[in-house]
Amino acid sequence: MFDFSLNIAGSEWMIIIFVAIVLVLGTGKLPGVAKKLGKAVNEYNKAKNEIQEQMKIGEDESPKITGPVGTEREKLETMAKSMGVNVEKTDDELRKMISEKMGQKKKKETEKSE
Numbered sequence: 520m521f522d523f524s525l526n527i528a529g530s531e532w533m534i535i536i537f538v539a540i541v542l543v544l545g546t547g548k549l550p551g552v553a554k555k556l557g558k559a560v561n562e563y564n565k566a567k568n569e570i571q572e573q574m575k576i577g578e579d580e581s582p583k584i585t586g587p588v589g590t591e592r593e594k595l596e597t598m599a600k601s602m603g604v605n606v607e608k609t610d611d612e613l614r615k616m617i618s619e620k621m622g623q624k625k626k627k628e629t630e631k632s633e
Contacts, residue, residue, distance in 0.1 A: 599613050
C-alpha cells in the first residue's frame with residue numbers, strides 16, 4: 520500500500536540537520552551557540568595536545584633498556600639512574616639510597632590517596 524523509501528545521501532543529512540537546528544534555535548541564537556561550540560572544540564584540542572606532549576616527555580625521560588641486564592651492578596645502576604641517584608657509590612650504598620627513594624615514593628602515594 521504505502522511504500523515510502525528515504526534514499527538520502529550523507530551531505531543531504533547535513534542540510535536536514537542544519538535546517539532542524541535553525542528551526543529549533545532560531546536565527547538569533549545560532550551565532551552564540553556556534554561560538555560556544557567552537558570554544559569547546561578549541562579547549563578539547565588544547566587539552567589533547569597538552570596530554571600528548573606530556574606523554575612524549577615521559578617517554579623521553581624513562582630509561583631505555585634494550586636487553587637483559589647482565590650483572591647485579593648494572594641492575595643497581597639502571598635503577599639508580601631512573602631515580603636520579605649518583606651511581607658512583609658502592610653497591611650497598613646504592614641499595615640503601617634506592618630503597619630510601621622507593622620508600623619516599625610510597626609515602627607520597629599513600630598521602631595523596633588519603
